[in-house]
Amino acid sequence: MLIAITDPDDLQIEAYRVVRERDLLGRQHRFIAEGEVVLRVLLQQPRFEVESLLLSESRVESLGDLIGLLSPGTPVYIANRQVMDAIVGFPIHRGILAVAKSPVLPPVDVLLASLPEEALVVGMIGLANHDNVGGIFRNAAAFGVNAVLLDQETCDPLYRKAIRVSVGGALVVPFTRAPSVDALVHALTEASFEVIALSPSGEETLSKVQPSRRTALLLGAEGPGLPQDLLARTRTVSIPMSGGFDSLNVATSSGIALHHLTQGNNG
Amino acid sequence: MLIAITDPDDLQIEAYRVVRERDLLGRQHRFIAEGEVVLRVLLQQPRFEVESLLLSESRVESLGDLIGLLSPGTPVYIANRQVMDAIVGFPIHRGILAVAKSPVLPPVDVLLASLPEEALVVGMIGLANHDNVGGIFRNAAAFGVNAVLLDQETCDPLYRKAIRVSVGGALVVPFTRAPSVDALVHALTEASFEVIALSPSGEETLSKVQPSRRTALLLGAEGPGLPQDLLARTRTVSIPMSGGFDSLNVATSSGIALHHLTQGNNG
Numbered sequence: 081m082l083i084a085i086t087d088p089d090d091l092q093i094e095a096y097r098v099v100r101e102r103d104l105l106g107r108q109h110r111f112i113a114e115g116e117v118v119l120r121v122l123l124q125q126p127r128f129e130v131e132s133l134l135l136s137e138s139r140v141e142s143l144g145d146l147i148g149l150l151s152p153g154t155p156v157y158i159a160n161r162q163v164m165d166a167i168v169g170f171p172i173h174r175g176i177l178a179v180a181k182s183p184v185l186p187p188v189d190v191l192l193a194s195l196p197e198e199a200l201v202v203g204m205i206g207l208a209n210h211d212n213v214g215g216i217f218r219n220a221a222a223f224g225v226n227a228v229l230l231d232q233e234t235c236d237p238l239y240r241k242a243i244r245v246s247v248g249g250a251l252v253v254p255f256t257r258a259p260s261v262d263a264l265v266h267a268l269t270e271a272s273f274e275v276i277a278l279s280p281s282g283e284e285t286l287s288k289v290q291p292s293r294r295t296a297l298l299l300g301a302e303g304p305g306l307p308q309d310l311l312a313r314t315r316t317v318s319i320p321m322s323g324g325f326d327s328l329n330v331a332t333s334s335g336i337a338l339h340h341l342t343q344g345n346n347g
Numbered sequence: 348m349l350i351a352i353t354d355p356d357d358l359q360i361e362a363y364r365v366v367r368e369r370d371l372l373g374r375q376h377r378f379i380a381e382g383e384v385v386l387r388v389l390l391q392q393p394r395f396e397v398e399s400l401l402l403s404e405s406r407v408e409s410l411g412d413l414i415g416l417l418s419p420g421t422p423v424y425i426a427n428r429q430v431m432d433a434i435v436g437f438p439i440h441r442g443i444l445a446v447a448k449s450p451v452l453p454p455v456d457v458l459l460a461s462l463p464e465e466a467l468v469v470g471m472i473g474l475a476n477h478d479n480v481g482g483i484f485r486n487a488a489a490f491g492v493n494a495v496l497l498d499q500e501t502c503d504p505l506y507r508k509a510i511r512v513s514v515g516g517a518l519v520v521p522f523t524r525a526p527s528v529d530a531l532v533h534a535l536t537e538a539s540f541e542v543i544a545l546s547p548s549g550e551e552t553l554s555k556v557q558p559s560r561r562t563a564l565l566l567g568a569e570g571p572g573l574p575q576d577l578l579a580r581t582r583t584v585s586i587p588m589s590g591g592f593d594s595l596n597v598a599t600s601s602g603i604a605l606h607h608l609t610q611g612n613n614g
Contacts, residue, residue, distance in 0.1 A: 219599060224589030287610040319606065322491030332486060332602040335595060339586065339603045343554040344611065 082140070082147075085159040088166035093157050095179045096134045098169045103240055109182045111238040113251070115174040116143065121248030122180060123149040128251065129181045130154060136164050136175030143176065182238055185256040188264060191227055192271040194254075199226040200341060201273060201296040202334065203264055205306055206233040213237055214245025215331025216299065221249030223338040228255035229264050229296075261310060268296045275314045277306050278337055280327045282318030289317055291341045302330050349407070349414075352426040355433035360424050362446045363401045365436045370507055376449045378505040380518070382441040383410065388515030389447060390416040395518065396448045397421060403431050403442030410443065449505055452523040455531060458494055459538040461521075466493040467558070467608060468540060469601065470531055470565040472573055473500040480504055481512025482598025483566065488516030490605040495522040496531050496563075528577060535563045542581045544573050545604055547594045549585030556584055558608045569597050 085093055099112060110131070113122050122128055123146065132155040135143065140158055147156055165171050186194075192201070202225050207213050213235055220228055228237070234257075235242065237250040258264035268275050274292040278299055298314065300306035319328060319336055328336070352360055366379060377398065380389050389395055390413065399422040402410065407425055414423055432438050453461075459468070469492050474480050480502055487495055495504070501524075502509065504517040525531035535542050541559040545566055565581065567573035586595060586603055595603070 215596065215599070218596065222588040222595050285610070287606075320610065321489045328489050328602060329482065329485065329598075331596075332482070332599050335599040336603050336606045339554075339607070340611075343552070343587065344607075 081153055082156050082158055085134075085157045085163060085167070088163055092155070093134060093159075093167055095132070096157075096167050096177060099177075099240070100169055107179075107182075110179050111182050111243070112240045113178045113180060113243055114172070114176065114240060115244060116146070116176055118243055118248045118251070119146060119176055119178055121251050122178060125251050127183050127254075131179045131181060132157060134159065134164065134167070134177045136161050136172070139175045188229060188256055188258045188267040189270065191229075191254060191256045192267055192273075195226045195271075198293045199273075199295075200291070200338070201225065201227050201229060201268065201294075202338075203229045203231075203268070203275075203296055203298040204234040205231045205261055205264075205298060205310070206301045206304065207299065207330065208233060208235050208301065210235055210239050210242040211245050212302075212329070212331050214242040214250060215329075216334045217242070217246035217249035217253060219249075219331065219335040219338055221246070221252040222335075223342045225253055225338065228253050229268070230255060230257045231261050231264055232257065232259070261307065265298075265310065265314070277311055277314040277316045278318070278333060279306055279311055279316050280318055280321075281305075281311070282316035284315065284317045286317050286319050286337055286340055287344065289340070295341060297334070297337055297341065299330055299334055302327060348420055349423050349425055352401075352424045352430060352434070355430055359422070360401060360426075360434055362399070363424075363434050363444060366444075366507070367436055374446075377446050378449050378510070379507045380445045380447060380510055381439070381443065381507060382511060383413070383443055385510055385515045385518070386413060386443055386445055388518050389445060392518050394450050394521075398446045398448060399424060401426065401431065401434070401444045403428050403439070406442040455496060455523055455525045455534040456537065458496075458521060458523045459534055459540075462493045462538075462561075465560045466540075466562075467605070468492065468494050468496060468535065468561075468563040469605075470496045470498075470535070470542075470563055471501040472498045472528055472531075472565060472577070473568045473571065474566065474597070475500060475502050475568065477502055477506050477509040478512050479569075479596070479598050481509040481517060482596075483601045484509070484513035484516035484520055486516075486598065486602040486605055488513070488519040489602075490609045492520055492605065495520050496535070497522060497524045498528050498531055499524065499526070528574065532565075532577065532581070544578055544581040544583045545585070545600060546573055546578055546583050547585055547588075548572075548578070549583035551582065551584045553584050553586050553604055553607055554611065556607070562608060564601070564604055564608065566597055566601055569594060
């Protein structure tokens with residue numbers, strides 16, 4: 081259903097107004113996805129309900145097939161570039177935005193119970209940087225991770241920028257949030273996951289690690305890293321680095337570890 | 348030599364004025380490094396000559412040991428936060444900047460001839476994104492890469508943002524620029540390097556690759572990738588990905604490949 085918008089203050093497109101400020105305030109169980117690549121990923125995921133699209137009129141023709149993937153009756157608002165930028169509050173170079181409903185997150189044990197017998201899970205602890213969370217989801221999708229668990233401090237993977245950096249990976253890999261780090265680790269252990277904590281101070285070398293049938297990889301923020309009491313009671317693994325150089329970026333580390341766990345010549 | 352600056356237009360600190368515009372225009376064989384971590388790396392590298400420092404006065408005391416590492420007589424300009432921000436043109440949260448001389452880049456064959464018998468080199472082709480170039484240098488430093496070769500299209504690793512993203516790695520790993528992609532590959536072959544091109548369409552799987560005593564890893568930009576004619580005449584290697592998902596970020600891919608080539612259980 082195409083609807084022309086000529087007034088940036090039109091109440092129909094309220095959900096798209098001043099995107100950046102709303103990013104910070106939250107959207108009451110909605111999220112914004114931007115760009116054609118991310119939108120195509122979003123529309124392939126049945127667990128998300130797309131409420132509407134906002135398109136630059138110059139893109140309507142080239143995105144016709146994408147519009148065809150929407151549920152019948154979903155509003156597609158069309159505006160010229162000037163009106164669109166005025167609505168959003170900054171230039172939207174990609175010319176395409178969607179508002180979708182945030183899914184209700186399942187309890188951790190329910191999500192874990194839904195996974196196959198052989199499974200790989202990533203746990204994020206205290207990751208407050210959207211670039212890193214997005215980058216880890218991109219890697220998780222690339223290496224077929226079955227689920228991601230977040231602690232309370234890790235930021236929202238459905239934040240606009242995290243989705244963009246993940247190139248849609250945040251929409252692909254199922255995730256949920258645990259009430260505490262302890263609850264997160266406890267649920268993994270109960271579900272027969274071997275928990276591996278990646279840390280520069282880890283005792284084992286990554287390249288020697290053989291994954292179990294169910295493996296969970298825990299990642300902490302650069303700088304503080306994973307909490308000491310967590311490291312004290314899990315299997316810890318490091319990626320040795322040259323000449324005492326500063327540690328790798330956490331998203332890069334996740335890519336290295338996931339590659340090794342899924343494709344390494346573990347022997 | 349501490350010199351107080353109270354006037355943002357003081358000619359002594361001309362090199363620090365309007366940093367972002369200068370980033371784009373270039374600095375006539377000089378570069379800017381920012382932040383304590385990067386400055387400490389810079390001062391450990393004898394091939395760089397630091398011409399001066401600009402410090403926020405609130406940081407003078409805590410950075411006393413760093414100032415002590417400078418060559419005698421090197422000017423250390425001190426300004427309050429307000430003057431410093433006015434000089435630079437935006438808020439310098441880290442409160443510390445340096446101007447250093449760009450090194451004269453050696454010819455490719457000279458750099459390669461200086462490397463040990465066992466060596467690992469990274470070649471960057473068409474990488475115009477400073478975040479990616481910085482991220483690859485960070486990984487190159489972490490995995491002890493001996494040298495980096497750049498083609499003409501790859502951006503300057505000594506651009507301020509690339510240095511920052513590299514966490515100083517761009518100052519650690521020696522690099523130079525080749526006159527053309529052909530010249531780059533030719534010099535590697537002449538120096539007995541086995542050239543491996545990383546590409547989503549690569550014929551071999553990374554995890555099966557055994558590095559030679561001298562290995563060069565070529566990386567291309569996300570999207571276009573490495574030129575077809577280059578792929579046609581080199582050994583090509585891919586990182587298999589799940590469900591046709593979009594390729595990994597090139598900096599992450601470099602980390603995965605360097606980890607495998609230096610620490611993988613290759614057998």
